[in-house]
Amino acid sequence: MRVLGINLPYADEAVRNDLTAMAEKAGFEARFYDDATLKTEGAADCEVFFGKMPSSQLKSCAALKWFQCSFAGVDDYCDEALYPSPEVMLTNSAGAYGITISEHMVCSLLMMMRNMPKYGDMQKVRGWNRAGEMRSIYGSTIAVLGMGDIGSNFARRVKALGAYEVRGIRRVAHKGMPEGFDKVFATEDLDEALKGADVLGICLPATSETQHILDERRMALLNAGAYVLNVGRGSAIDQVALKKMLDCGHLAGAGIDVTVPEPLPQDDPLWEAQNLLLTPHVSGNMSLSHTRRFITDMFKENFALYLKGEPLKYLVDRKAGY
Amino acid sequence: MRVLGINLPYADEAVRNDLTAMAEKAGFEARFYDDATLKTEGAADCEVFFGKMPSSQLKSCAALKWFQCSFAGVDDYCDEALYPSPEVMLTNSAGAYGITISEHMVCSLLMMMRNMPKYGDMQKVRGWNRAGEMRSIYGSTIAVLGMGDIGSNFARRVKALGAYEVRGIRRVAHKGMPEGFDKVFATEDLDEALKGADVLGICLPATSETQHILDERRMALLNAGAYVLNVGRGSAIDQVALKKMLDCGHLAGAGIDVTVPEPLPQDDPLWEAQNLLLTPHVSGNMSLSHTRRFITDMFKENFALYLKGEPLKYLVDRKAGY
Numbered sequence: 001m002r003v004l005g006i007n008l009p010y011a012d013e014a015v016r017n018d019l020t021a022m023a024e025k026a027g028f029e030a031r032f033y034d035d036a037t038l039k040t041e042g043a044a045d046c047e048v049f050f051g052k053m054p055s056s057q058l059k060s061c062a063a064l065k066w067f068q069c070s071f072a073g074v075d076d077y078c079d080e081a082l083y084p085s086p087e088v089m090l091t092n093s094a095g096a097y098g099i100t101i102s103e104h105m106v107c108s109l110l111m112m113m114r115n116m117p118k119y120g121d122m123q124k125v126r127g128w129n130r131a132g133e134m135r136s137i138y139g140s141t142i143a144v145l146g147m148g149d150i151g152s153n154f155a156r157r158v159k160a161l162g163a164y165e166v167r168g169i170r171r172v173a174h175k176g177m178p179e180g181f182d183k184v185f186a187t188e189d190l191d192e193a194l195k196g197a198d199v200l201g202i203c204l205p206a207t208s209e210t211q212h213i214l215d216e217r218r219m220a221l222l223n224a225g226a227y228v229l230n231v232g233r234g235s236a237i238d239q240v241a242l243k244k245m246l247d248c249g250h251l252a253g254a255g256i257d258v259t260v261p262e263p264l265p266q267d268d269p270l271w272e273a274q275n276l277l278l279t280p281h282v283s284g285n286m287s288l289s290h291t292r293r294f295i296t297d298m299f300k301e302n303f304a305l306y307l308k309g310e311p312l313k314y315l316v317d318r319k320a321g322y
Numbered sequence: 323m324r325v326l327g328i329n330l331p332y333a334d335e336a337v338r339n340d341l342t343a344m345a346e347k348a349g350f351e352a353r354f355y356d357d358a359t360l361k362t363e364g365a366a367d368c369e370v371f372f373g374k375m376p377s378s379q380l381k382s383c384a385a386l387k388w389f390q391c392s393f394a395g396v397d398d399y400c401d402e403a404l405y406p407s408p409e410v411m412l413t414n415s416a417g418a419y420g421i422t423i424s425e426h427m428v429c430s431l432l433m434m435m436r437n438m439p440k441y442g443d444m445q446k447v448r449g450w451n452r453a454g455e456m457r458s459i460y461g462s463t464i465a466v467l468g469m470g471d472i473g474s475n476f477a478r479r480v481k482a483l484g485a486y487e488v489r490g491i492r493r494v495a496h497k498g499m500p501e502g503f504d505k506v507f508a509t510e511d512l513d514e515a516l517k518g519a520d521v522l523g524i525c526l527p528a529t530s531e532t533q534h535i536l537d538e539r540r541m542a543l544l545n546a547g548a549y550v551l552n553v554g555r556g557s558a559i560d561q562v563a564l565k566k567m568l569d570c571g572h573l574a575g576a577g578i579d580v581t582v583p584e585p586l587p588q589d590d591p592l593w594e595a596q597n598l599l600l601t602p603h604v605s606g607n608m609s610l611s612h613t614r615r616f617i618t619d620m621f622k623e624n625f626a627l628y629l630k631g632e633p634l635k636y637l638v639d640r641k642a643g644y
Contacts, residue, residue: 100456110425110429119604123593126593128585130602131604136612137425138421138422138425138612157482160479279441280449282441282456290458
């Protein structure tokens with residue numbers, strides 16, 4: 001019997017029943033794993049696998065034809081040598097995280113603009129004073145580096161909140177103007193896009209091209225008092241330069257959900273940077289029920305295509321790295 | 323010479339020159355005060371006054387025909403006995419605060435939904451763990467009590483962020499459906515509007531009708547795990563009931579920018595309520611340059627109407643209290 005392996009930490013009774021029924025209708029056995037059983041039992045006879053699997057285990061999946069991971073960032077899954085065969089298709093769930101991660105970005109940005117960490121400290125001592133100047137998304141010029149699902153969701157949100165100009169930057173500039181963006185730049189014109197920006201939101205995968213794409217020179221191109229957000233991969237930012245530009249005040253704040261490495265070591269100097277808002281890689285938190293629903297729906301949609309032998313959606317280009 | 327008195331703490335050279343030119347063109351002298359000079363010199367010969375003036379000083383303004391205050395909440399300015407004559411017109415700047423206060427509301431709501439105060443504590447000890455379940459504006463049912471400038475701006479924002487249903491509640495329900503709202507209720511149907519809501523945002527003036535409009539019984543009508551926001555006047559909420567409903571967990575959080583009294587005394591039990599996000603009446607912070615510009619523009623617009631003898635905008639109904 002053809003086997004569909006599933007490892008979804010959040011799968012409750014309803015999700016399991018739903019996926020089991022879908023599999024049986026197609027002549028598949030749905031086999032549910034957790035992290036521990038996946039490690040001990042292996043998934044050698046799974047033709048399709050959905051959810052989480054350590055990249056080191058892929059090689060042992062002799063029957064594997066298609067792996068749809070439940071996460072978005074596949075930088076650890078792009079080495080061809082990890083796979084039992086180059087024919088194995090890798091798809092991801094990049095489209096499922098745009099809502100929750102873009103809400104995190106809006107939240108972090110407003111918190112920094114409105115001095116909310118200072119008001120949090122004040123509340124602890126029962127103080128009642130103003131904590132200095134405030135800024136606003138309304139009227140701001142906002143650059144969004146990476147125009148995938150997350151970047152597009154963020155752009156639509158800040159535009160709806162009254163941003164003056166939303167600039168998108170992506171590898172290929174000539175794909176039209178998605179909703180929420182006012183201008184689109186190619187990556188080679190990134191410097192131009194940063195000049196005069198009050199906010200830079202980074203939503204990039206980790207690839208050789210995105211490594212330290214935001215370095216000290218580029219931070220200096222942003223407006224004095226600009227804010228930086230990073231929710232993609234920590235490697236996009238030169239963290240030494242980030243601390244320097246925060247401490248000297250050129251950057252008014254940085255909302256960072258991803259670092260190099262993770263967890264950030266307790267003695268890393270970045271912890272001491274001024275006006276840093278650091279969260280431990282939680283912006284795509286799976287506890288949002290709609291995120292979980294999207295992930296399952298995206299797999300079901302793809303499973304139907306797979307059965308028909310049609311091209312899959314969300315296919316990862318392992319050479320490009322996303 | 324006719325005198326225009328002005329007391330605007332934020333007025334810089336450009337604003338002063340702008341208002342002086344406007345006044346002179348109309349045959350007025352523009353006289354600038356600060357809080358101290360207004361107290362010592364008085365404003366007895368000002369025909370028009372713009373900005374801040376203690377309510378106790380109104381009576382001494384013998385020549386006063388019109389006072390445009392630079393703030394929104396006029397609960398301390400509605401007693402007819404404060405005025406040298408019942409003919410004195412009072413206008414406010416209620417329309418200038420919608421953007422900044424609605425950004426504060428979105429910020430506070432997302433912070434609570436995403437456990438950001440807990441992540442702030444975690445950052446202080448350089449921790450790296452998940453802080454529990456997250457919620458989302460996307461998909462939420464949100465009730466907005468008060469559909470003036472602030473409530474409408476908040477409604478538009480949460481709708482753009484993907485709220486499932488935005489319900490507005492106002493004194494008169496039959497004025498059409500402003501942008502951002504899906505349903506409108508009259509105040510007498512408030513209970514109906516609260517049932518099934520995940521979020522209640524309160525943007526009300528302080529009047530006898532709004533006193534403790536959110537009491538324990540009505541908090542219980544909200545969904546379990548609901549969030550409450552208050553940016554109008556503290557008197558709208560029964561604070562004893564609020565602490566009780568936060569501590570028992572029926573409310574998952576409350577973002578409160580206004581209290582009774584202000585500042586909230588250091589020994590007030592409300593400080594110890596669970597999941598309270600308290601800010602010291604700063605949501606309308608004047609340091610936002612566009613807020614300042616709006617306030618000045620609204621006055622200039624009204625001054626032109628005044629010169630022509632036409633009805634003023636933003637006129638306060640002192641009997642109604644707003």
